[in-house]
Amino acid sequence: DTEVTQTPKHLVMGMTNKKSLKCEQHMGHRAMYWYKQKAKKPPELMFVYSYEKLSINESVPSRFSPECPNSSLLNLHLHALQPEDSALYLCASSQDLNPRGQPQHFGDGTRLSIL
């Protein structure tokens, strides 16, 4: 069982819809991440929160909007997505930003399909 919980597991939405992906961890980690993964590719970093503040934003389109309400929760708000945004969206957490000796723990992802 993963210690990082993502909901929903699957999401199908139209290009005009607004939806949110949710991620929760109770390991006391202070860094949380959103990744996007396309088939047969490695995860691509989208956003990083450290101590509930946005730390890294990898030039992601504004139709993706992250939110970190508290240290245990991370949301990704979706609006007006394009078909090419269909992918597996992974959430991860770690003790802090430094991966040395404290690796990132991943959730099982949300499989997103844009019609």
Place this chain on the structure above:
Amino acid sequence: DQQVKQNSPSLSVQEGRISILNCDYTNSMFDYFLWYKKYPAEGPTFLISISSIKDKNEDGRFTVFLNKSAKHLSLHIVPSQPGDSAVYFCAAVMDSNYQLIWGAGTKLIIKP
């Protein structure tokens, strides 16, 4: 330009034998390396890591070797088991940065 390369998209190994997964990197500023394993429909799971001050790290059936002069690392799995069938990602971290730079992954298939 890929800084971390896993040149074998797939690898097939007989159960009980050794699996060797390779990873090459181009940036000499990388000082920490990790291996993750990923099953379909699941997130990546951390396997093992190594600091650039070491040349070997072992954890049970998994051993990672680092050759800094060749900018090459490898993951050895001995003995290979059916449950090891998965995609394996190599990732690297630069000393001035905390972001993981990922390889493209190698799909390992363990044949019974």
